[in-house]
Structure formats: C-alpha cells, structure tokens
Amino acid sequence: MKLKKYIAFGMAVLLLAGVSIAAGCDKEEAGTETSTDGATTTEPAEPELEGTINIQGSDTMLNVATAWSEAFMDENPGVDISVQGGGSGTGVAALINGTVDFANASRGMKDEEIAQLEANGGKAAEYKVAIDGIAVVVNPANGVEALSMDQLGKIFRGEITNWKDVGGKDAQIVLLSRDSSSGTYEYFKEEVVGKDAEYAQSAKLLPSNQAIADEVKSNEAGIGYIGLGYITSAVKVVAIDGVKASVAAAADGSYPISRYLYMYSNGEAEGVMKAYLDWILGSEGQKLVEDEGFVPVQ
Secondary structure: OHHHHHHHHHHHHHHHHHHHHHHHHHHHHOOEEEOOOOOEEEOOOOOOOOEEEEEEEOOOOHHHHHHHHHHHHHHOOOEEEEEEEEOHHHHHHHHHHOOOOEEEEOOOOOHHHHHHHHHOOOOEEEEEEEEEEEEEEEOOOOOOOEEOHHHHHHHHHOOOOEHHHHOOOOOEOEEEEEOOOOHHHHHHHHHHHHOOOOOOOOOEEEOOHHHHHHHHHHOOOEEEEEEHHHOOOOOEEOEEOOEOOOHHHHHHOOOOOEEEEEEEEEOOOOHHHHHHHHHHHOHHHHHHHHHOOOEOOO
C-alpha cells in the first residue's frame, strides 16, 4: 500500500511540473523573452489605432472612398470614418472652413482655393490616390459609335445640336452635364468645352455620375460623361479620337480625357490620418481602386 501511495504522489508531482512548464511556455509565446542573465522581459502590445476622420467631396470618388473606409474600419475597429459626396468644390470648401479632415477631389485645387486656405492659417497637402478616365456615354440605341475631340467640344458648346451632323439619326441632341460644384464638370470644361468657352445653355446639369447614367439609359438622344467606375451595360461608351474609355486606356495615357483623383488635407497628414492615407496608397487600398473600375497610382 505504501508503495502505491508513493507512486501516486510521484505522478502527481510530475503532472504539476508539466502544467507549470506549459504555463511558462504560454507566457513566453505571449510576448515574454528571456535575456542572457536569465531575467524575463515583456514586449508591449502594439497600441490599437484610434480616431475619427471626416471626409467630403468628389461624387466620382464616392464609391471607392466608401469602400476604402469600410475596409479600413473592419481592420481597425477603433477608427470611425465618415464619407460624404456633394462634389469636389463642396469638399474643398469644407476643408477651407475646417469642417473636414480630407477633401476628395476629381480635380486639382484652384489657386484661389489654396489662397483661401492659407488666409485661414492653413496649407494644402495634395495626395494622388487614383487615376480616372471620363467616359462619354450615349443610349445603346444611338447609332453614333465615335466622335473626335473637336466634335465633342462643339456638341457641349451647343455648336452641333443634331445627331445627324455627326452620323446619327435626325434628332435633337440632349446634353447632360454634371453641376458646377463637380470637379468632373470643371475638368471636362477645361479639356473638352474649352477654358475660355462655356457649356451650352441647353445642358441639363445633374448632381451625380449615376444621375447622368440613368438619364442616358432612358433618353435615346442624350449624351453625357461619367467616371470609369460608373460604366455599365445600360449605356454605350463612345470612342473619342478613336479610343474608348477604359482602365487600360487611362493607365497607358492613350485615352484623351483622363485625370488624377486627389485627397487634400490641411497640412501634412499625421497620426490616424497618415495611417489611413498610407493604407489607401498601399496594396489593399489600390486593389479597391481597381475593383471599383479606376486605375491604381502604384
């Protein structure tokens, strides 16, 4: 009987020793290290990213900006990001007034906007986050397949008003444009309509890319312009100077109506803002640029 007791006691001691060793291993795996003199040190856990970021601006960028914010917040639960559209001009005005952290813009900031920000004690920091091509679209029933840049400018200035003059049916052209708060409106005016010219007074001004796509879909005589990310089978892309808008054509520079998409901050981005911007310009953020139909910048 005594021998059995000794054996049982010995097994219990060995079992307890095994538990202690295992616990020690778990602690070491959790971040403890043993130095050469036998002392242990604990590595501090990486602090969780926290903060709030408010963003407003480009309607063209709204889908990709929303996708960025949702993916980043999934990875960083301590960060809250608010994204609103309203147009590039609206976003830049909010940045000047100090009500947002980033302004999304589908055009560069104007000299007068930069001056206004500086007058308020700020300084514009510009970040190129994607490349976009502006697709010229018509209704799929429209017989016109291609236009020159010259023809396109004349159409939007109101100098060509009937589709028959560019190879289409005898029908009055219905012009569809973004509204004046849009960076796409500004860019298209400079590159297509003309810096010293104006859109035709007959142009119907619409608040978003989607609104233009919807109007073209329902109006056989309509012509409008939208970002690459808004192209669907419901509209037909017209070739301009022999090239159709596409991700590949925007990336290689062969499509004539392409531009950068920007994010602006007041001063260089720091803290959680810098972490977010770095993530956007990294592999994950640029993959979402591609997924949303735009062109990565790197």
